[in-house]
Amino acid sequence: MTNTARRHGLSKSRITSFEQCPRKLWLTVHRPDLAELDAGAQARFTTGHQVGEAACRLYPHGVMIEAEPNLAAAVTATSELLNNGFRGPIFEATFQHDGVLIRADLLLPHGRKGWRMAEVKSSTRVKGYHIGDIATQVWVVEANGLNLTSAAIAHIDNSFVLTNPGDYEGLFTHSEMLPSARSIAQGRPEVVKAARAVLAGPEPVREPGDHCSSPFDCEFVAHCSRHLPPPPQWPVTVLPNGGGKAWLAKGIDNLLDLKAGDLRPLQARIVDATRNDRAFHDAVGARKAMADWPRPHAFLDFETIAPALPLWIGTRPYQQIPFQFSLHIEEREGGPIAHSEFLKADGRDPRQACAEALVASLPGTGAIIAYNASFERSVLKDLAAAVPTHAEALLDMAKRTVDLLPIARAHWYHRDQRGSWSIKAVLPTIAHGLGYSELEVKDGGEAQEAFLEAIRADCAAERRWALAEGLRAYCERDTWAMVVLKQKLEGAT
Structure with a gap:
């Protein structure tokens, strides 16, 4: 040796x-x-x-x-x-x-x-x-x-x-x-x-490939890729759902080299918007898709924690437990928009208080609008099981929840989204300057970290207050983003 x-x-x-x-x-x-x-x-x-x-x-x-x-x-x-x-x-x-x-x-x-x-x-x-x-x-x-x-x-x-x-x-x-x-x-x-x-021996030579992400994402990808020519400004990998892999296999890496006739409609839309720097916006189709959403409109977003080790009695590993929500309510078209919120970060099980706050804050009728609504529906159904005294109202909320994400995917695309319809990718393309970068809490992962820090017994009161303020600002941005996006999709200026 x-x-x-x-x-x-x-x-x-x-x-x-x-x-x-x-x-x-x-x-x-x-x-x-x-x-x-x-x-x-x-x-x-x-x-x-x-x-x-x-x-x-x-x-x-x-x-x-x-x-x-x-x-x-x-x-x-x-x-x-x-x-x-x-x-x-x-x-x-x-x-x-x-x-x-x-x-x-x-x-x-x-x-x-x-x-x-x-x-x-x-x-x-x-x-x-x-x-x-x-x-x-x-x-x-x-x-x-x-x-x-x-x-x-x-x-x-x-x-x-x-x-x-x-x-x-x-x-x-x-x-x-x-x-x-x-x-x-x-x-x-x-x-x-x-x-x-x-x-x-010396550092081995191996070109980047699928092994760079299996079974783990490798932390040396940037180093191993440094000698490769820079990718095109608009690579085919922006095509959603892995749509760029087939083109890479054919030796095509530039999105702008693709022809509409070779693409599915959504892919062709992305290529056209990227090539012409012109957002795709079907306001008529968007309005039609949302026309049967009854008022009032309530824009709802949850923040949850899903710990491997359950924290509260009656919970399972990795179960999504809501500790916060933000709610914007528009009673009538063009009318004032009210905001309410809930946050419980004292270490106790937040589900009972969350259910009570939802029942008190959400209108008993109308559409509840979420982004990727399957998540909000699942949280509401889990809450109904955990808080049976409010189960009927919570299950009704789940039934009334509609999804803004497929509306955005079908009727809006800006090339700066780079193939993503996450709310964080879409928002800057419809409201310049309205994003998340200036917030203390910028994404769901940071929200979970902030919550876990806040509920620690040794968290100082001043720090807990600061964490709560960051959480409130972040969650409110998510629901306000939906308000702005819906207005943009409908053609409002």
Whole structure:
């Protein structure tokens, strides 16, 4: 083994990186400074950490193997614990074999003399790369002589319902993977040898491709693409629903090279609007499509939180729980538009208060207008199930909810949308200067982060107030955007 290979050991995650792309492994080890993490990376890390802690709390007599002062000490601590005959749960049990170091999330007594190793995942099902992960662990652990009688992926059961605060007994399903993991583990020596060779050499050359996003979005895409010629100003990839892939396969990357006769109507509309810098606007069609929406018109938008670990009794993993809504109401055409709102960020279950505020604020008749209304309908139906005293009114609201998104998609397109009809893409094209960039909270992900910070017990009152103000401004912008968009679609100036 070269000195370089000795300095840079391998781990489960590094082998996963190698199998996705050897260049990714090399960059992860030698040039981590080139990584560009997406905005949601920290949130995913936090979720994974919280789920892992919840799994450990299910075994109150377990022992945590600390990586102090280093991982070598963790390997020694694990070995000593097992050699002394310990037969209890072990968290982060650490093993090393052939230069590959792994930390098992859970190592549990299984049968009289065996052990179950479990890899804890925040997903609700087993994914393909999970099996490769646990195969690496099985290979290392069994090479250390441990009697593994089970190796499982401990993933979240999304049918779990929280019945006691903080009690996650039953949250995880253990999917057995030992036979398939052992089969993959047989090939691990060759994989490790190849990974070491990559690390010992210069940066590999591999052109960007589908592997850059499977099974993970690679944080080195910008680096690996830097030598490529700049893409056209209007690439075919702006065509929605992956419509540009077929053209890329034919060697065509410029949207402006496409001919209307070769395109579906929506695609042809996009090409025409882009080529001529002229927005497509069918005001007559839009007015006709919305003509039967009864008044008053109520523009509704929810902000929700969907934590992996349910926060409130009666909720499930990843269930969308509304903590905020904004509402603009127009009683008659051309009349004044009133605004009301709801926000509960004190840490208590917001559903009862949200349902009550909806019943008090929404008119009993008329159209409730949402953008991508299937989401608002699902939130209303879930609220009806959670708050039966208002179920009838909430279910009626769901029935009265109509969708502005397909109206916009069918009757408006500006090239600056770049193939997207999200409200954030459309709004700047119909109302110059009215966007989200100046807001403290700019998107749904930031709204969730702000809410979670606000409900923390150690959040200072001044900070909680500032977070609430940012949330209110953001949610109100969403419903006002719908008001402005509807007026534009109808041809109002």
